[in-house]
Structures are given as structure tokens and as C-alpha cells.
Amino acid sequence: MSGGRHLTKGSPKPALSDDGVLRLFSMRFCPYAHRAHLVLNAKNIPYHTIFINLTEKPEWLTEFSPLGKVPALQLPKEEGNPSLIESVIIAEYLDEKYPEVPLFPKDPLKKAQDKILIERFSSVTSATFKVFHADTEAAPDSLTEISKGLDIFEKELSARGTPYFGGDKPGMLDYMIWPWFERTAMLKYLLPEKYQLDKKRFSKLVAWRDLMVNDPAVKGHYLDGETYAKFAKARRENVHDFDMLV
């Protein structure tokens, strides 16, 4: 909808077309927005993407996202064209509204347990953030924290005995944590010592990662490690090259 370009301060507000198609406000390198892309892709829901420059935000962004964050999902078929925010709330809404391809378990207990794991994954996301964007000195501690966080998921996947957290195919938990795994491929370009997931300690997760890369929903919004690293390196020098892929 914005041709891959990130709309910025001064950009005119994109007009709502009358096609009734969902509009996702996103940023190409944002892992939280990535979650929404994955769910929409996995459920084969058509949507327009509007990329947003998050350092020079368009003045109208708060009309769709009161806190100026992405993802925000606008629902043009609903009265008043409301928008939703918060990646997990958007994910659960889509799962309830478009039940044809269910992603959360149907059983309330199993669903709650998966949501707790999504919540607990935040120890990994916060440590990852430090490695990607903060100075390299913080890296060793953060890498230890990431590994400790991943132990939980390795153990869980082993206990489930299935290739994916969702069973024989990816479910909501798989998609909610995937954006950070896709981004681990940038670590070997960013850190002084080449970092890779320990293939012994995380044998299940490594096998899972190799499967996930080939999932159609994942492929539909995939970037390689070198590209993420290029964006992250520029960002460390305070250059936000949102449009580097355009």
C-alpha cells in the first residue's frame, strides 16, 4: 500500500479504499509487527501493509495506534473502522474472528499454557534487544540470559514430542516467538565472536528452526541475517534506514 516505503512525518494519510481489506500498520524490521504478518499469512487473510517510520512518525499515526506503536490493525469492515493494537491481542482476535485455520489450541488450559509461554518469552526478547541494539559490551551477559530463557522452550518442545509447539504444524506459540529466532541469524555478523545456537543444548529448537524457515507464512515475510545485521549496525550509529530494502 505504501510500496514498501515507510511513511513519515508529513506523509499524507493513506486513504481507506472501499475493498474492506484489513490494514496492518507495520515497520519492516519490527519483531512485534512481524508477529501480526505471520498470523495473517498463516490464516491466508488478505491485508494491506502500511509501513511506518518509527523515528519520524506520521502525525496521523495516533488515530490508528494511540501510543504510536506498531503493529496496529485496522478493521475496515467494522463500524467506525476501528484499529487494534498489541501483537498478542491482535493475534488472539484474528484467531477468534477467522477460525478456519485455528492457531491457538481449542482447550482453554492448553491455550492458557501457550499464552504463559509467550509471556515468559519476554526474558528472551528483552535480552535480544540488548544484543541487537545496545553496545557489544553487554553481549556476554545478555547471551547467557537468552540461553537460560531458551532452555525453557527446548525443554517444552522436548516434552511435547512434536516437531512444532503447535503439533504437526506451527501454531500460535510458534509464530509468536519466531521473529526473534529469525533475527538470531544476524548475530554472527554483529558479535566479535561468531555466535550460533548451541546445537547440543538446543537440539530440538535447532531442528524446529530449520523447519520453520520453510513454512509458507514465515517465507512470506522473511529476511536473512545479513540484512537484519545491516539494519542493526546502521541503527547502532543512530541511522534508521527503514527504507533500505526499497
Place this chain on the structure above:
Amino acid sequence: MSGGRHLTKGSPKPALSDDGVLRLFSMRFCPYAHRAHLVLNAKNIPYHTIFINLTEKPEWLTEFSPLGKVPALQLPKEEGNPSLIESVIIAEYLDEKYPEVPLFPKDPLKKAQDKILIERFSSVTSATFKVFHADTEAAPDSLTEISKGLDIFEKELSARGTPYFGGDKPGMLDYMIWPWFERTAMLKYLLPEKYQLDKKRFSKLVAWRDLMVNDPAVKGHYLDGETYAKFAKARRENVHDFDMLV
């Protein structure tokens, strides 16, 4: 189950009875655990309460709550007697598992919108925490932040045109934000200048608060402002008087 007393380091692990009744791990003054009490009360679900001393935690707490937090809800009828954590996840689980008294809206959009409001209420909870527990110097800024946060809820309640956020009776949004409103009654005992919610700026919320106090679920776990203030004052002096009501 613990007779109102908070179990502590060295306390024996309370044995699981064979009555199949839910067990809520709680702390009498914790607003997040309060949410779980309200939902269980509103839905008339029987449960045992196990109060936990959060400064000197029992060694076995992590068996039920991996991060050592409350609330945790154990489900003795489920295989393996699993426990759930995170107040909103517990709330949503209970709403799905015990649908007789529904608390979230059925419509996925309305439900998502209520969940976004619960999430946005965190600006109020974090500012409230500062007023209750940090030094009084931070109070004026925090009070401004609380009022700005509450503006959203005043406006929302006005737009809905109903006495409660849930309509003619309290729903999940009402119960998820209530614990912090109940605690505002302590501010007049804590702050140098007596603080009250501005009756003009928050006319809908004040009327709502007066209704909520009389709700049976609220009454079932209610404490007055003076009691909260006593606990908070002691805590400011690093005395955690968990058992002050026993």
C-alpha cells in the same frame, strides 16, 4: 487454607486435598492477585486461598509459580495438577472454562478492545505503585500521570453510556481495573495533601466506583483505605506486615 496467614520460608508445602477445588496462591494486599479473587468470586467458583509471604518466599513456591509471583492458580482436576500464572491469562482461562457467568464480551472485537484497555491501564498501575510505595516526592508527577491515564477510562465509560464497562453489570474490564480503584481510598491517609478523585473530571468513574463497592464479588475481597494505608506505610519503612489482618 492457610487461615489467612501468609506461608513463608520454611513453611511446609500445603498438601493437596482430594476435593478437586481450585487453589489460588495469593497475597492479601497484591492488586494482581486481587484480580483473580474477583473473577473467581464473580463466577461463583469455589476455591482455596493459600497466602504467600512475598519477601520470604516458601521454597516450594516455584513448583506452582516458576517466577515466584502471585497470583498462581492450581487446577487439581486437570492431569498433573498444573498451575497457571499471570492475572489476565488466569482471568481469560476462567472465563473460557466456566462460561456460566460470562465476563468478557462474546464478540471478538469488543473483547479485544477490552483487553487493549486492560493493557493501557498499566500506565495507571505503574504510577500508582510509585505513589503507594516510593517516596512522597515523586507523588505530584505520578498523580498527574494517574489522572491522564484515568481520562481514557472516564471517556470510555461515558462513550459506552452504561453504569459499568461491562454494561448493566460488571464485566472483565471492570474487575481487572478495580483493585487499583479500591486502593485509591488509601491516598488520603498517605499523602500530605488529602487526595480524592476529581468529582467533575471523573464524574462517571466516581459513580462507577460507588456502584462497584457494593458488588458482591468486590465485597468478598474488600479492604478499606485505612487498612491499605497501614500496610503501605509499614512497607515504606521496609516492614512487610503480610499478616496484619490475622
